[in-house]
Amino acid sequence: MKVLVFSEQYPPERGGVAISAQRIVSALHEAGVEMAVVCYDPDSPPSDFPHVCSTAESEGFWLHRVGPYFKNRAEQLGEDEKASMRRNALLLVNRLAEQFRPDLIHSFYLLDAGFLASLVAQRLRIPHLTSVRGTDLSRGLFHAGRFALLRHTIESASGITFVNEYLSGLARTAFRLPRISEVVPNGVFVAEAPHDQTARRTVMRTKYAIRDDHPVVGFVGWARPKKGLEDLLEALAAVKQISPDLLIIGDFLEESDREGFAGRVRRLGLAERVAITGPLDHRRVRDLLPALDAVVIPSWDDGMPNVLLESMERGVPVFGSDVFADVLEHGRNGFVFERHDVAQLALLLDQWLQQPDVLTAAGLAARQTAIERFDYRHERDAYLRIYQSLLSEP
């Protein structure tokens, strides 16, 4: 079976889509599927001549980066220019697809990867499986300028997957979905349980100048408005009985977000209690997780962030908004609060951060959930099954 994957991002780009795409592609390749990957060339300025940079990945498949593309400059370019770039990218991807001759195209992220993949698949008359990851649907659906392309992508696909029920429900409300439509949650690589937490904590506290004798909660990833970081700060300020510190493992995508954050930290009197690591590679993030007392994911809107499963796999308890209620079971393998409900989050932090035994038990249960439900092989097998269904359709 030959599958051409078209992913909106791919490592070394950071972000959930890149990490998930690499995990899924590697797993499928390992299972014997012949893969090739197309993604964008993120560093190529709009003035570049249309091009493809192809490299052989260490796992043994080809990675093709198509440029120039507007992904990181979407707000600065007009619609005409974006349309030209889409058209040029389509020509290049068509050529790559003709050479590779895939049986199926699998896109990650609806716009623009999914949209272009739908055209390529139509041209080659092969099935197109599109995978919805998060804001590609949950924000794109409400974006007047993207709605038409989104609708085309979804309604013309042969199959569609979502990383959670929330996204699946949104799409069902809006569109006619393909016959094959499934929720395939993210997966996680399960490693040996971490056993040197005390040493890791000491190293972390020293490196990021975090106070001793206070619990540390982590916020992991790009600090964007939809992630609910403002709610977390308000909750930390409202916690009464303890005084937890916050380590942001990640950074701000936009300077305005950083300034807004800094202002809020000052206003809430949290300046001594917040540290930021700056961007870290994925492996380093995984190493830091066990040093935390808990991870908080207060998202207003999300797909299935990798940090959720990775924290669980590392045995770190997660306080998550109800966006993740299909993974977290309140009081058993994590703690769930209603999104936007700062008071509830503050109450939970106050109550549980001072009970290490409960946190440990929740962390162990979380790791067990990760092993039983979210091992990457479940995800891989789900995609393999869907591929086979799509290819067996008349």
Added chain:
Amino acid sequence: MRVLLVPEAFPPSRGGVAGSADRIVGYLRQAGVEVWAVDFDGRAEFGPSLSVTVDRTRECTVLVTPFFDNDRPVRIPERVKAVARREATLQLTNVARSLGIQLIHSMSVFNAGFIATFVAGALARPHLVGVRGFGRHPFDGFRAECVRWVLERATAVALANRSLLELLSVAHPAVAAHATVIADSVSPRPYPGLDAAARDALRAEVGVGPDVVLIILAANLREKKLVGLVLQALAAVPLAPATRLLIMGRVHPGVRDQFDADLRRLGLEERVVVRESVSQEVLPRWLEASDIVVLPSVDYGTTNIVLEAMERARCVVASDIFAEVIRHEENGILVNRLDPAALGRAFAALAADLQSRNRLGTAARAVALAECRPDREANAYIGLYERLVAS
């Protein structure tokens, strides 16, 4: 019956849609329908922390705040608007579910109808899409697909006048075949509402004496009301008798330069006055204090101001888009769209002819009272609601 009414604007916001929503809600409640009205609050400063709550200070109102206002000069990026639409949708769905809403009635296709389509879909309730003016949406590459989607997903479509049905028949014929026209109405008030002293005092507020012919254009000036058209027409009107144009609304930043340049070029600085729009309660007084009310619209849209001016027994000069309610030279004057010369001739003739103005105004009030009654409009909606809920 419990209905969620989703207008684009609701009082205390101003404008035609807010006025229509207020009137329709009032008459539906009088008729015993439990109407919950959604207020998208564009008055507060826009920010990311949107909330949707039942407003305990007002009767059956759901407040969505802060929401963006497209008439505000600050440009909000589309991706930020998308997030606001999503948050409004998700939270409004929860509130509507908790209220036990049986039917959703949106009053503008975009954004209200767009958001309402999701809410209705999530709750599996019928959705009546009200169309009060497409603006340029059918011709807008950005929004056309959203508009099509809203109309195609609607359980029923009700248009505020026949001119909208004409456009719908061309742009979305399959939808038009099943659409209903429920014409706008106007609430009757005692007439006259102003004595001579009150009239003179109002006019004095904008520097217009009792003998000057006062023409009112009540609208925010965007491309829609075609600034240049009205100014060119006014420039063609002789200086005697004295005429003044009062623009009640905001001159949008996008047309401000053109507006100022036209005023200078045409020598109209002394003949045009601009002031902010006024509330729905005060507007009838201003209309009554005027001599002519002008509606030069090119877009297919709502007829509120026309009806309100008619109800105040004013002489209305309108583009032929309003032929549904204005009968030329019987109860008003119709001119071709985008014809400044014809508009100028109409102004000049009426400015010089008080008797004609009075005759047309009297006839206009008679037509408004006889044919545009709010109870008739409300009953039409109730009949449609009952059919939709039953089906």
